[in-house]
Structures are given as structure tokens and as C-alpha cells.
Amino acid sequence: MEVREAHPDEYEEIGTLTAAAYQGYPEAGEDPDYMAQLRDVAARAAVRPVLVAVDDEGRVMGSVVYVGGPGPFAETQGENEASFRMLAVADWARGRGAGEALTRACIDRARAGGRSALVLLTLPAMTAAHRLYEKLGFRRAPERDWEFEPGRQLLGYEHDLSPRS
Structure with missing residues (x-):
């Protein structure tokens, strides 16, 4: 397995697998605007690195957006923190280590960039x-929880x- 930045000819496949991975979660799958954002890999790749895990045959197993600091796609991180978003693994690749x-890779990039922390938000389910x-060394940080709609939150x-x- 190799982790690298996504190529433009992979964007459609990445968008499809990301949307499929989130479809089963009501907080994401029921929001057509968010599903469209998950499919639009070109928009996020224009402003942030989109990383992919590919198998030995070059098939895309999963992807993630690395957010190295403040700016587009940043959610809860502070000035010297990094985050990642939209981690997704294809159904056929689950259990093969792509998510890990x-x-x-995000931890390594944050550390190499001198960031003090790597933070994220995730659905409770x-x-x-x-x-x-x-x-991998993350701790629950309830102070970073975000209620994006009344009664619906990210951890x-x-x-x-x-x-x-």
C-alpha cells in the first residue's frame, strides 16, 4: 500500500467512494449539500492536499483531506494546529489498513510541519x-465538540x- 497525493484522474472515483462511505450515517447521508461536497474532490484538492491510499495494483482504497492550518476546510483547529477531514475507505478495502x-500520514505531515496538535471532528456513530x-494516540476532546444543528453534534x-x- 502507498499513501500519496491524489491525481486529478482519480477525483471522480474518490468522490464516489467518499460519498458512499458517509451515506450510511444519517448526519451526513441525509444532507444533499454535504453529499455534493463529499463528491467534489476537485474543489478541495484546489486548496488542500487530498491524500489517497492505493493498493499494489494502484486501486484507490481510501482518501482524506489534510488541513495543515487555518483557511479552507479548517473547522476547529487553533493557529498552530492541523486537522483532517472526510476520511473514507472503500467498502472492498475495509480492514486492510487504509484508514490507519x-x-x-496526516500525523506525519502535522509533525513535519511543526504543528502542536492534530485535531478532528467525527460523527458519534x-x-x-x-x-x-x-x-493512534488521539484522545477524546469534548471541549472541541461541535453542535452543527440542534441535537446533532460532531465529537x-x-x-x-x-x-x-
Whole structure:
């Protein structure tokens, strides 16, 4: 498996797999505007790195948007923090390490960029993702939770990247 930046000829496939991954979650799948945003890989790739995990045959297994600091696609991070969004793995690739590889790539980029933390927001129902984040050193950060509509919220997670004394 290789993690790299997406190529323009992969954008349509990435959009389709991202929308499919989020379709099963009412908080995302019932919002046509958000589903359109998930499919529009070209728009996010124009302003942020879109990373893909590809298998040995070059098939796209999953993708993520790395948000290295303030600006487009930034949600809850502070000035010296990074985040990632729209992590998705194709159905056929689940359980093969693509989600972990993409998350590790974001951790590595944030660390290389001198960021103090890598933060994210996730749907409460994405329990497999929560387990992955915790395995990789993220902690639940309730102070970062975001209620995007009354009664509907995203859960905050944070990975401290500050140098240890």
C-alpha cells in the first residue's frame, strides 16, 4: 500500500467512494449539500492536499483531506494546529489498513510541519474510526465538540504533537 497525493484522474472515483462511505450515517447521508461536497474532490484538492491510499495494483482504497492550518476546510483547529477531514475507505478495502495509513500520514505531515496538535471532528456513530484514532494516540476532546444543528453534534479528538521535555 502507498499513501500519496491524489491525481486529478482519480477525483471522480474518490468522490464516489467518499460519498458512499458517509451515506450510511444519517448526519451526513441525509444532507444533499454535504453529499455534493463529499463528491467534489476537485474543489478541495484546489486548496488542500487530498491524500489517497492505493493498493499494489494502484486501486484507490481510501482518501482524506489534510488541513495543515487555518483557511479552507479548517473547522476547529487553533493557529498552530492541523486537522483532517472526510476520511473514507472503500467498502472492498475495509480492514486492510487504509484508514490507519491515511491517519498516520496526516500525523506525519502535522509533525513535519511543526504543528502542536492534530485535531478532528467525527460523527458519534463512527465508532470504528474512534477506536482507530484512540489506538493512534488521539484522545477524546469534548471541549472541541461541535453542535452543527440542534441535537446533532460532531465529537472532537486531539493528538498532542508538542515536543516532550
